[in-house]
Amino acid sequence: MSRRKVREPKEETTTLGPAVRDGEHVFGVAHIFASFNDTFIHVTDLSGRETMVRITGGMNVKADRDESSPYAAMLAAQDVSQRCKFLLSHPSNCGAIYCSML
Numbered sequence: 001m002s003r004r005k006v007r008e009p010k011e012e013t014t015t016l017g018p019a020v021r022d023g024e025h026v027f028g029v030a031h032i033f034a035s036f037n038d039t040f041i042h043v044t045d046l047s048g049r050e051t052m053v054r055i056t057g058g059m060n061v062k063a064d065r066d067e068s069s070p071y072a073a074m075l076a077a078q079d080v081s082q083r084c085k086f087l088l089s090h091p092s093n094c095g096a097i098y099c100s101m102l
Contacts, residue, residue, distance in 0.1 A: 039073040041080045053083045
């Protein structure tokens, strides 16, 4: 009579954040909302509690009719990327930028 093979339960690891390769650093999460009237780009930390950068398309153009244009969304995305690069290169200034953004 042969013995039954007992399978050992495999240990599964679950992560709630984005998939990250070894050696990469995760800065935050970008939330993008595009409506007919405006485009909002909001970068938070991984938990979503602290705002790093918040930019809208209307903040970069002067005319109200241009808020919803693709050009305004492109300018907002460029502004967000510049501010995120600045935060990565100057981590000590993160608190000052966070306060000035609100």
